[in-house]
Amino acid sequence: MINSSSENLVLILRDxxxxxxxxxQLPSTRQLVAQHSLSPVTxxxxxxxxIAQGLIESRPGIxxxxxxxxxxxxxxxxxxxxxxxxxxQKLPQVHASQRTLPNDFITLHSGYPDRxxxxxxxxxxxxxxVARSESVLQRTEPAGLPELQSWxxxxxxxxxxxxxxxxxxxxxxxxxxxxxxxxSIFRALVGEGHPMLIESPTYWGAILAAAQVGVSLIxxxxxxxxxxxxxxxxxxxxxxxxxFYAHPNFANPTGVQWSPEVSERVLEIVKKRGAxxxxxxxxxxxGINADSSxxxxxxDSGHVIYLRxxxxxxxxxxxxxxxxxxxxxxERILADNQAQSMYVSGPLQAVALDVVSQPGWRTHxxxxxxxxxxxxxxxxxxxxxxxPEAHLQQIPPGGLNLWVQxxxxxxxxxxERECExxxxxxxxxxxxxxxxxxxQYLRLNYSGPNPGAFDEAGRILAEALQAISL
Numbered sequence: 001m002i003n004s005s006s007e008n009l010v011l012i013l014r015d016x017x018x019x020x021x022x023x024x025q026l027p028s029t030r031q032l033v034a035q036h037s038l039s040p041v042t043x044x045x046x047x048x049x050x051i052a053q054g055l056i057e058s059r060p061g062i063x064x065x066x067x068x069x070x071x072x073x074x075x076x077x078x079x080x081x082x083x084x085x086x087x088x089q090k091l092p093q094v095h096a097s098q099r100t101l102p103n104d105f106i107t108l109h110s111g112y113p114d115r116x117x118x119x120x121x122x123x124x125x126x127x128x129x130v131a132r133s134e135s136v137l138q139r140t141e142p143a144g145l146p147e148l149q150s151w152x153x154x155x156x157x158x159x160x161x162x163x164x165x166x167x168x169x170x171x172x173x174x175x176x177x178x179x180x181x182x183x184s185i186f187r188a189l190v191g192e193g194h195p196m197l198i199e200s201p202t203y204w205g206a207i208l209a210a211a212q213v214g215v216s217l218i219x220x221x222x223x224x225x226x227x228x229x230x231x232x233x234x235x236x237x238x239x240x241x242x243x244f245y246a247h248p249n250f251a252n253p254t255g256v257q258w259s260p261e262v263s264e265r266v267l268e269i270v271k272k273r274g275a276x277x278x279x280x281x282x283x284x285x286x287g288i289n290a291d292s293s294x295x296x297x298x299x300d301s302g303h304v305i306y307l308r309x310x311x312x313x314x315x316x317x318x319x320x321x322x323x324x325x326x327x328x329x330x331e332r333i334l335a336d337n338q339a340q341s342m343y344v345s346g347p348l349q350a351v352a353l354d355v356v357s358q359p360g361w362r363t364h365x366x367x368x369x370x371x372x373x374x375x376x377x378x379x380x381x382x383x384x385x386x387x388p389e390a391h392l393q394q395i396p397p398g399g400l401n402l403w404v405q406x407x408x409x410x411x412x413x414x415x416e417r418e419c420e421x422x423x424x425x426x427x428x429x430x431x432x433x434x435x436x437x438x439x440q441y442l443r444l445n446y447s448g449p450n451p452g453a454f455d456e457a458g459r460i461l462a463e464a465l466q467a468i469s470l
Contacts, residue, residue: 144174255396
């Protein structure tokens with residue numbers, strides 16, 4: 001789709017350029033204006049685009065010419081082999097869930113909600129207001145914008161049990177996204193070569209952040225009600241670990257919400273072991289049949305470090321998260337975060353605060369709950385119709401994903417290729433396991449674009465499974 005006159009002119013000139021010999025002079029701006037009935041500004045914009053694409057070159061005082069195609073030549077980067085040395089661990093450059101695919105794909109692989117599920121009007125209005133404010137010219141405090149710190153603290157304070165000390169703004173660190181926060185937390189509280197307990201399966205980004213820091217991960221099996229608390233206690237005793245990373249609410253990838261019994265037992269264990277629980281409440285805003293219930297609201301002795309992101313629910317362009325941590329651990333994490341990023345962009349913090357402070361924010365979240373429920377159930381129905389061999393352990397009460405188990409022996413890599421050949425993108429579950437996989441799983445995102453294509457996605461998945469079984 002052509003969105004502007006300049007884009008239309010770019011396409012016309014590009015076709016002309018591909019047929020013209022290198023060095024051919026383009027018509028002058030005045031000629032192009034007359035020929036296409038456009039303004040000089042529009043023509044100049046189109047020419048700048050073509051120059052940026054390397055198709056033409058401007059020779060001041062002479063004119064604009066078709067550029068010769070560059071001659072490819074090999075480069076020798078062998079010297080970097082010695083300079084870089086052997087990598088401690090090879091890390092993936094782009095995770096499968098982060099890939100951008102053509103518009104004609106049905107995309108169930110992504111980790112982000114579709115634009116239709118974002119508070120677009122609130123975000124655009126916030127950016128407009130903030131652009132006119134002083135924040136675009138100022139730096140913020142290392143721990144964050146005080147008003148945004150207060151908002152994060154107050155949100156958790158509203159859940160805090162009676163008799164406990166509620167968090168305050170002084171306990172909050174604003175981060176440039178939760179992924180950056182995980183790196184700082186792992187470096188500050190665990191450190192290279194030391195053990196950390198982690199649910200299995202769990203968020204691939206946490207596994208990646210731990211690998212970058214050099215943390216030794218100890219997987220704790222997690223089921224439909226949460227982690228195996230007996231194994232958790234034994235692992236603390238056996239390994240000497242003092243940190244446990246987990247998703248008590250709407251876990252990524254499974255959508256599981258811990259039962260009250262599991263939540264209380266985990267708190268008992270971390271207190272008994274003198275350990276930290278890193279509670280990643282990534283899906284705080286994505287409850288469907290239940291609300292997020294933060295474990296950090298059930299204790300005030302600093303054992304629970306609470307991480308809450310706004311990136312997925314406000315906008316991918318607003319990478320802002322809040323970390324609530326009490327005691328000396330806060331200073332260590334803040335120092336590490338300063339070393340990594342100094343401070344979070346003030347305008348982005350201001351935009352996030354503006355959005356979540358508007359009355360329309362809560363209205364949006366109520367609407368979002370219903371939309372997510374509809375999409376989740378549509379995808380479940382499509383799988384039930386077309387892929388009866390796909391097992392769903394439970395219907396997730398929140399989050400963005402279905403965690404689907406396929407029969408043992410299913411070649412997931414081949415299945416992924418067969419699906420993509422049919423214009424369907426899926427996410428094999430291997431990268432959500434910190435160690436060996438416990439089965440053949442797919443993580444399917446029901447919050448992506450075009451939910452009307454879910455039935456077609458189920459049909460394609462069934463067809464691909466049939467193809468790899470032949």
